[in-house]
Amino acid sequence: MRVAIVGGGWAGLSAASELAKAGARVCLFEAARQLGGRARAIDARGHRLDNGQHILVGAYRETLRLMQTVGADPERLLKRLPLELNFPGSLNTGFRMRLPRLPAPLHLAAGLLGARGASLAEKISAVRFMRFLQGIGYQIGEDCAVSTLLDRHQQHGELRRFLWEALCLAALNTAPEQASAQVFANTLRDSLGGGRAATDLLLPAADLDRLFPAAAAAFIAAHGGEIRLSTRVAAIDDGFTVAGERFDCTILAVGPQHAAPLLAQDQATATTAELLAGYRFEPIATVYCGYPSTLRLPFPMLGLAARRSGEVGQWVFDRGTLCGTPGVMAFVLSGHGSWEKLDDQTLATQLDRELAAALDTRMPASAWRQVVRERRATFSCRPGLQRPAARTARRGLWLAGDYVCAEYPATLEAAVRSGVTAARGVLFEGCGRTGDTATVAAGTP
Numbered sequence: 001m002r003v004a005i006v007g008g009g010w011a012g013l014s015a016a017s018e019l020a021k022a023g024a025r026v027c028l029f030e031a032a033r034q035l036g037g038r039a040r041a042i043d044a045r046g047h048r049l050d051n052g053q054h055i056l057v058g059a060y061r062e063t064l065r066l067m068q069t070v071g072a073d074p075e076r077l078l079k080r081l082p083l084e085l086n087f088p089g090s091l092n093t094g095f096r097m098r099l100p101r102l103p104a105p106l107h108l109a110a111g112l113l114g115a116r117g118a119s120l121a122e123k124i125s126a127v128r129f130m131r132f133l134q135g136i137g138y139q140i141g142e143d144c145a146v147s148t149l150l151d152r153h154q155q156h157g158e159l160r161r162f163l164w165e166a167l168c169l170a171a172l173n174t175a176p177e178q179a180s181a182q183v184f185a186n187t188l189r190d191s192l193g194g195g196r197a198a199t200d201l202l203l204p205a206a207d208l209d210r211l212f213p214a215a216a217a218a219f220i221a222a223h224g225g226e227i228r229l230s231t232r233v234a235a236i237d238d239g240f241t242v243a244g245e246r247f248d249c250t251i252l253a254v255g256p257q258h259a260a261p262l263l264a265q266d267q268a269t270a271t272t273a274e275l276l277a278g279y280r281f282e283p284i285a286t287v288y289c290g291y292p293s294t295l296r297l298p299f300p301m302l303g304l305a306a307r308r309s310g311e312v313g314q315w316v317f318d319r320g321t322l323c324g325t326p327g328v329m330a331f332v333l334s335g336h337g338s339w340e341k342l343d344d345q346t347l348a349t350q351l352d353r354e355l356a357a358a359l360d361t362r363m364p365a366s367a368w369r370q371v372v373r374e375r376r377a378t379f380s381c382r383p384g385l386q387r388p389a390a391r392t393a394r395r396g397l398w399l400a401g402d403y404v405c406a407e408y409p410a411t412l413e414a415a416v417r418s419g420v421t422a423a424r425g426v427l428f429e430g431c432g433r434t435g436d437t438a439t440v441a442a443g444t445p
Helices: 010-020 061-070 106-113 120-135 146-152 157-172 182-190 215-221 257-262 269-276 317-322 343-359 414-429
Strands: 004-006 025-029 042-043 047-050 080-083 084-087 094-099 201-206 224-229 232-237 247-251 281-288 301-303 315-318 328-335 368-379 396-397 439-443
Touching: 004 010, 010 025, 010 396, 010 414, 042 215, 042 368, 047 281, 047 328, 047 368, 061 215, 061 414, 084 157, 094 106, 094 146, 094 257, 106 120, 120 182, 146 157, 157 182, 201 215, 215 224, 224 317, 224 439, 232 368, 247 257, 247 414, 281 343, 315 317, 315 414, 315 439, 328 343, 343 368
Parallel strands: 004 025, 004 247, 025 224, 084 301, 247 396
Antiparallel strands: 042 047, 080 201, 084 094, 232 439, 281 328, 281 368, 301 315, 315 328
16 A cells, blocks of 8 residues: 655654554655654754744553654653653742652652642642542633633633743643633543653753654654655645655644645545634744753743733743753743734843843853744644544545644644554544546656
């Protein structure tokens, strides 16, 4: 069985790896000159960076499994730490919550009750909120905004701001006022509501290429597969033929904005195309600052409070501690916000000032700065958003991508799960009846 996979992001690579492991002959087509999609390494100012600073958690079971499958050792490539949220710039004492290494759910209760910078009433209310979600199986009924859910359960004050809202924005990349409460509840179920290890932070200790794409490419090649870069797929017609080669079926593993025009070309998938064409998107910016190599943060991941008017900071990561590049800090800004209006220089200067205020110190001058903006980083994860199934109405054509994994927001785990689901669907159902085929026209940009 020969399978064409269109798209070389984490979804497409996951599908290709799963199929190659099962003995299928795969050929992956990627429009860009490198693999990884929206989670890839870049070279900038003489440094190996990423197009965005990503966070994984212990609940990413499929990502960790597939990393091991392709030979990317999670124990070596990820720095595992207990979940710890530190906002030194909030209040006079700051906000800090750390989950101790206790059996679940004691670790969560102890972490919530021991949080510094929140009142006892907030802590008790937060414990009750989690117990409520557990009691209803994390199924909230009619979907609503995260902020509405939090209001209903009297989640206010510092724990709301620096735990629930911070986790919502980090995981869903959508502001709590617009984010889906049901998807947020699903995220809490598999992280804070899971086993102790599920709550651990897994911070990349290498660039994103080394984390999965490079190892996946090598694995695919070792199992007889092919990868063709700089090859843009322009159409899906009759015959499942890509660049003159015939395939038995295709997995379309591109973003919703790229999948929509391809799916619109066939009447069977026109409804799905219309659905995806209506998606809205959220941005992410990563601002890299190269300080003297002696500069280190007190924690590998630090929260910025953004309490005063004009402040925009959310998170900053010490890539010296994580990736062995001393002095390099990565500021991450998720979702729509006032930061989008700032030019690169102003944005970097503003974040520099906010970090200095958070650490209560004078920052040394940075030698260089690099701003990476992804204007369509993720789909906007809003209440009631319809998500397509992996199996399309056209037999032999499958979808993969984070937007296909209906229970999850746009995360690496969602992308990986969608790729695995599509691959297993192909293996289980086969690729269609004789004569029921499609053609993929490709060209090199």
